[in-house]
Amino acid sequence: MKQINVAMVAHDNKKAEMIEWVKTHQDKFKTFNLFGTGTTGRLIEEAIGQKVHRYLSGPLGGDQQIGAAISQGEINMLIFFWDPLESLPHDPDIKALLRLAAVWNIPLACTVSSADLMIHSTLLQDTSYEIKQPDYSQYTSRKTPAEQS
Numbered sequence: 401m402k403q404i405n406v407a408m409v410a411h412d413n414k415k416a417e418m419i420e421w422v423k424t425h426q427d428k429f430k431t432f433n434l435f436g437t438g439t440t441g442r443l444i445e446e447a448i449g450q451k452v453h454r455y456l457s458g459p460l461g462g463d464q465q466i467g468a469a470i471s472q473g474e475i476n477m478l479i480f481f482w483d484p485l486e487s488l489p490h491d492p493d494i495k496a497l498l499r500l501a502a503v504w505n506i507p508l509a510c511t512v513s514s515a516d517l518m519i520h521s522t523l524l525q526d527t528s529y530e531i532k533q534p535d536y537s538q539y540t541s542r543k544t545p546a547e548q549s
């Protein structure tokens with residue numbers, strides 16, 4: 401991949417896991433541009449001393465901002481340690497973010513083990529590897545029911 405713009409997001413019960421994981425892989429991160437929701441981003445910055453572009457805190461709109469950045473091609477990898485044991489006030493935003501990662505086919509890791517496998521992928525260093533952009537032209541040029549009559 402030519403440029404890796406990775407967004408990092410962790411719910412409160414997962415932040416310790418995220419920080420430990422980030423510290424373990426901080427050497428690899430030196431070549432990445434880091435983004436994150438507000439609190440996660442601050443903690444990562446403090447932990448490894450690397451600049452993190454911080455969006456708003458998740459419950460204040462940060463998940464939605466990251467989803468928009470993915471849709472605009474500004475973020476091409478997401479590491480999101482979401483909490484499977486707690487429902488949160490911004491659950492719709494969380495679902496929306498996970499959905500947009502799937503819509504735009506970006507690499508997405510929601511567990512430490514999947515993040516481990518992702519960060520060790522040889523494709524990260526392969527500059528000829530490009531994420532396949534889904535073709536939504538049929539969808540965007542479809543005739544809506546109103547246009548068919």
Ligand SMILES: O=C(CO)COP(=O)(O)O
Binds near residue numbers: 409411490
């Ligand atoms: O709630 C979050 C993601 O859904 C994370 O937000 P913070 O990193 O601001 O705590």
